[in-house]
Amino acid sequence: MTTAKKALALHRRLKGKITIESKIRNLKQGDIKLIYTPGVAFVCEAIYKKPSEKYNLTSKGNNVAIVTDGTRILGLGNIGPYAALPVMEGKAVLYKEFGNVNAFPICLNTTDKDQITCTIKAIEPAFGAINLEDIESPKALEISAELEKTLSIPVFHDDRHGTAVVALAALFNSLKLVRKPLSSRIVLAGAGSAGYGICKLLRFAGCRNLIVVDSEGAIYKGRTRRMNKYKKEIAEITNPKRQKGTLENIIKNADVFIGVSGIKGLLLPKMVQSMNRDPIIFALTNPDPEIDPKVAKKSGARIIATGSYMYENKINNALVFPYLMRVILDRRIRKITLALLHAAAKAVASTVPSTQLAYNHIMPEIGNRQIQNNISRALRKFK
Incomplete structure (x- = not known):
């Protein structure tokens, strides 16, 4: 069946x-x-x-x-x-x-x-x-x-918040595995709620070499077509060289691709092949990702993760929202801040011990109760 x-x-x-x-x-x-x-x-x-x-x-x-x-x-x-x-x-x-x-x-x-x-x-x-x-x-x-x-x-x-936390947690562990820094070149496809949230949190975490791409291509300061106040905010904090072009142009020599575009098959094999050594691919669109994991692997991706429970390496909001909300309610936290989300991302990432990290195991399973313990400890100072 x-x-x-x-x-x-x-x-x-x-x-x-x-x-x-x-x-x-x-x-x-x-x-x-x-x-x-x-x-x-x-x-x-x-x-x-x-x-x-x-x-x-x-x-x-x-x-x-x-x-x-x-x-x-x-x-x-x-x-x-x-x-x-x-x-x-x-x-x-x-x-x-x-x-x-x-x-x-x-x-x-x-x-x-x-x-x-x-x-x-x-x-x-x-x-x-x-x-x-x-x-x-x-x-x-x-x-x-x-x-x-x-x-x-x-x-x-x-x-916005849940996707950002789980994406940053996965990025922490993936970069550790391929021995690359947060300053690595990151391309983010999608500038809706999820893309905006990921962009803001990655920037807060210290990612400075970040470019966001939407249906019109790279977002950059000064772009006028199909912009809104949130894309203008993205333009202010990303793409410092104001690079222009389509995803195919922008992804060349990138280290990380994060997809929240909502478009099945957006990422083509030749795009993965144009990325830097040991590329990291997070194709998070559900139910069908931006690229099939098998195709991504054949194209040279070192780490491939999706938001779907059909594949291994699941980067799904369900790893975050039940546990994070438990703490938010218990502590009666009034406002969801970037500092709080950053602390939660580090807590989720730390749930996978360094000795257990692997290319096909960058995130904990949803039922891992240690997630709750780690998030609770990490957010003790927040009110």
């Missing part, structure tokens, strides 16, 4: 992957008057008098809203909120399984930026954090920026 048939059969049998359960087992008659009327009125009154009690008397502090409008689902594009629901349910399962976080899929039947923003603000009382997911760029970045200014809870944008 193919993966497609197995996935459809599983979902048809389960009729959805998540449920809500009570923490109170074997509910008795006497419990009802405590959890509902009249007892619950005293709890409501306590929160009204002292709002901070909401974290002690309700599940708010462990609830996360996974919000999408269905406009950029995996590599499938704008398929709408109904078709987005299986992805959000899957994410909720991973949140619960690996972070013990209660995550709720909020699939909105609107693509209007202001309506989405207002809706999230309106549902904030029930949640300890917001996870923006699979919303088209630059709209997602604009929504995130507005929410960060107004909400009292953290706004985690997994396409």
Whole structure:
């Protein structure tokens, strides 16, 4: 049976992957008057008098809203909120399984930026954090920026923050294996939410020889075609020589390729062959990467990783978001900063001991509980 048939059969049998359960087992008659009327009125009154009690008397502090409008689902594009629901349910399962976080899929039947923003603000009382997911760029970045200014809870944008952390962690370990520095020449394909997030974090980490490429070619200071405020920000901190050209031109003599383009087959064998010795290829577009790993290997790539669970060397957000969110909620961290993401990336990378690092093993497996321990230790100083 193919993966497609197995996935459809599983979902048809389960009729959805998540449920809500009570923490109170074997509910008795006497419990009802405590959890509902009249007892619950005293709890409501306590929160009204002292709002901070909401974290002690309700599940708010462990609830996360996974919000999408269905406009950029995996590599499938704008398929709408109904078709987005299986992805959000899957994410909720991973949140619960690996972070013990209660995550709720909020699939909105609107693509209007202001309506989405207002809706999230309106549902904030029930949640300890917001996870923006699979919303088209630059709209997602604009929504995130507005929410960060107004909400009292953290706004985690997994396409941006989660992807950046896992990509940097993989880069740390890959460069260690091929004995190359962070100053190596890096080409990043994709300037949407994920590309923007990776670019910002790599620059914070010390990557100075970085060029971002979009559908128009290299982004550089002074480019006018198909630019927005976020691409202008990218132009200010990358491509110091203002190189121009297509991906095929720019990737020559590069050490690292990171793909978050959303385009299957974007990276051609001849492009890999034009890179420097021991090239590192992160083809992270899902479900189909920028280049097939077998093709990349035949073309001379030393390290190949994708975001898919079909291949070895998985660089997937699932290695980050459940564990990172656990710490964010526990410490009631208000703002997701580059310093916090950098510390998380180092923690994830360190989960694979140097003695176990290999070209086909640069990242830990998702179920490795040491990830949580390492991230928790790394973020102790953040508030």
